[in-house]
Amino acid sequence: MSRNIDQDLSRFKDIVRGKVRRQLRKYITHGEMIGRKGRDYVSIPVPNIEIPHFQHGQKGAGGVGQGDGDVGQPIGRGQDDGDGQGQAGDQPGSGHLREVEVTLDELAEMLGQELELPRIEPKGKNNITTKKDRYTSIRTTGPNSLRHLKRTYKKALRRLIASDDYDPQRPVIIPTRDDQLYRSWKTTDEPETNAAVIYVMDVSGSMTDDQKEIVRIEAFWIDTWLQNQYDGIETRYVIHDAVAREVDEDTFYHTRESGGTRISSAYNVVNSLIQRDFNPTDWNIYVFQFSDGDNWGEDNRDCLEILTENIVPHCNLFCYGQVESPYGSGEFIRELQEVREQHDNVVLSEIENKEAIYESIKSFLGKGK
Known part of the structure; x- marks a missing residue:
């Protein structure tokens, strides 16, 4: 169930970002999001996100309900919702605004695609370097915080299979001290542009x-x-x-x-x-x-x-x-x-x-x- 919810949320985010991408020219020229700029994210008001709602169907078409209603009349909270001001009405609203957060990197990628911008080739990039740690190797010693669980259990599994101690009907894998593997880093000088x-x-x-x-x-x-x-x-x-x-x-x-x-x-x-x-x-x-x-x-x-x-x-x-x-x-x-x-x-x-x-x-x- 949790995985299905995550998949649905991911699909919804893709839909929203697709709408942002399609309307990027409008955002570029009118700048709705500039006042909503954070350190890493930009909050963009995306219009016309459809909110699902129930409607009365044809009489005799099945289903259970209470009270009278006309065909097509919304039931409960839906597109008739307003801002709470003014008198009640019977007409649907014109649309909804949803604040969607987009990272500045995502926004830059959209901008590059929309304007067909080439990647920049920096100059002087060999003159400024910075030391960076990259976790690219494995060691047999290290702190628990860097323990590589997947590789540790794979090594333990290979040991059990090799010694004929592995039981597929009762797959219990308990790594020993010799099975422990840890992520390790290398410090390299990288160009800083x-x-x-x-x-x-x-x-x-x-x-x-x-x-x-x-x-x-x-x-x-x-x-x-x-x-x-x-x-x-x-x-x-x-x-x-x-x-x-x-x-x-x-x-x-x-x-x-x-x-x-x-x-x-x-x-x-x-x-x-x-x-x-x-x-x-x-x-x-x-x-x-x-x-x-x-x-x-x-x-x-x-x-x-x-x-x-x-x-x-x-x-x-x-x-x-x-x-x-x-x-x-x-x-x-x-x-x-x-x-x-x-x-x-x-x-x-x-x-x-x-x-x-x-x-x-x-x-x-x-x-x-």
Whole structure:
């Protein structure tokens, strides 16, 4: 009975995850689960899970019941259940939401399948190593916590059969001290592939809360994929208007300034971060910049110089996402066209609205760098 219940539960989870996978594009563009993010799991509201319920059948069709009822009328608690507010009604509800927990690794696999993302080939992976214990061998001595029960009983069984002491009609196997086998480990040096992710965002007055929400959703999915590809992720945040500074995640998404825009100030901070904390020979470096495309005209030359000499050569990817704003000029992406033509690790994306997040993520991560 317990095994049947486990099988039914496993099948139900497969059905729910299949529904999540089929509706992943909707989740990508609207970000329902971001507010439900845990350390290892994401809680996703899945709509339209059918809840079985009894209904009245045709009279005389068999069965036992009490009271009057019409054909098709639900019996007991079922799809007519509501939230307990308002007057009683006789119409079925439109659907149900069920919170389903999905691991971040599962979500990353779904994302990779949906967007057909290639696996990332990290650079510098031979320069950083870590010692790891792998239980790959068997010993005849060890603590009880590492005793390998299956192999111990197999050894005892072979001993009994070899000595002709085994009785198939009374299969009693009592391992002796000489039968005990224990799992053992080997310590090896394994490459540790770490990544540094630096997010840059214009927080001048022309970037509204709607644009910041787009950035927040896209960054969530970028993080989900990169964390699936690397052993460790270091994330930094840089905001700027005419002046740039490094901030924490909450400040990154909730700061709004006024005044002018000087993108070179942000590039200088990014360059300092790379030089100070992330040796390009050891780290896989990703820079994701989001802006509405406004910049002080005389600053563009400085931007291109810092970008091409100090940032792009050290990055796996430099991605620029231009979020459309009713107040931004949208000109800066044109300045970056020449840089993209000269460097294949530069990706540009125009994000008109939330619906464009899907294609933007695919553009950014589709190179497999």
